[in-house]
Amino acid sequence: MRNEKKKTIIKNATIYFLLIMFLVVCMFPLLWLILNSFKTQEDLFTNTWGLPKSWTLNNYVNAVIEGNIGNYFINSLLISVVSVSITIFLSTMTSYGITRLKWKLSGIVLSLFLMGMMIPTYGSIIPLYSIFNMTHILGKYIAVIIPNVTFAIPMSIFIMTGFFSTLPRELEEAAIIDGCSLLKAFWKVIMPLVKPGIITIAVISFINAWNDLLFPQIFLSDQNKMTLPVGLMAFKGMYATDYVGMIAAIVITVIPVIVIYSLLHQRIIGGLVSGAVKG
């Protein structure tokens, strides 16, 4: 009996050791990044593994002032927030229209949208470039917002239709009998009830828009309009030897997503996994 107990203890210890080692592998690069953002350049060279000898915020100051990271941050925020807002608006309306309105083609239209979850963006980039060029919106924020929204809609509709189909039909019926129009009933009665779904699609499409490199790299040419990922590449091109400044710029880029993830990870994981499993 005692042997048995000893065996389970050893087994558990091995399991936890393995899990924690793996945790270290996952987290160490990020931790290393954050620690090094407070080091001086010499400190980085001579003391790669250790804590900063003296903590400095200079790298952040340099990243913002010299590297223009503050400007890129605002551009990223603007593009992401506008993209997310339009995505929420369009995909909740459409999901309601598909699950609740009565029309013959609703099933076909839904599968048409869901197909979009599998289409890689590369088949559309050059045509979009050409269309944006002809309509003179190339280089404007909207040239990134449009593809952001277009490619966020399929997964958002997939998640939202799931939420709408669980709501009882009596809800908007009651509101309409009370004299509400259907649109008003949708905004006042239905929308508040699908808030968890809206939060899920909001964070997922925000993270995707925030992280994306390809669209802003291709559709924006003006340095002043660039987003953080493109800005990071520009930083690398211009200050190739300011390593600590670059590290601070990377931290500025990843921190918002890390914060959002820490707060809402269950929703993000749930949404992404269900979306992936469907697609």
Added chain:
Amino acid sequence: MDRILRQKRYIFIFVGPALLLYVVFGLIPIIYNTYISLYKTNLLGKKVFVGFQNYINLFNDQFFTKAITNNLKFVLGSYIAHMVIAMLISYILFQKIKGAKLFQSIYFMPSVICGTAIGMLWSFIYHPNFGLVNSFLNAIGLEKYTRIWLANEHTVLPSLIVISMWQFVGYHIVIQLAGMKNIDGTLFEAAAIDGASKWQQFIKIIFPLMKKILMIDSVLIITGSLKLYDLVAVTTSGGPNHASEVMSTYMYYQGFRALKFGYSSAIGMILLLLCAGATLIIRLAFYTKDE
């Protein structure tokens, strides 16, 4: 009530805008792309119809075939990492481990972080002077194995594959764990009563019943590795000497650097078809085994 829900104008109001946007900027461009890929064009001057010549040239283009080969190596590396490592870790987490949720959330985190930032972070980890890899090798007395990892034609691809393994392994852990949790728990109880070992349970219960998730995960791994862009674009942009070229970076190069848009859109087409083809083949492969 039904009468209201049947009104055409509501269908237009609710579904119209998104459908219009999706068709105009999502679907029509793919058709347009097929058309452009048959021309020689820089999108500004006149374009010349060349039929399938772009496609023929691509397969005689040693850099493009190199890029496809590299994508396939990414597929292979990711497949090993995500099937072997992710399966092991998710199986451990499945054993009612205290704190499993927390482990899972932390493992998942790198996959939501900006690929560009991850690529730059790792280019520091591989940095010849102060990078973690070389300083670690120096510390344990293996100086002779230090390399300029990302600038060496022989080490650049494996080094990049490691980054992509690191970034996405947690994502696949979570997906496979979700698959295991979907299995009817009473099966394990019955198996335990019958005296089946954990290993037997894994082989006889979990593995077969996870087939659907493994199929989905295979599609994700393969299409993900075919579509890979940020990581390569930011670390090496395909270099040195095309040693880490992938289809997406080559497409970017041919289109937006060389301004050969017809050629570039043919690469886009091939990427699209490869992803669709891989999805179809995997589905068929798993389907026949499934009966």
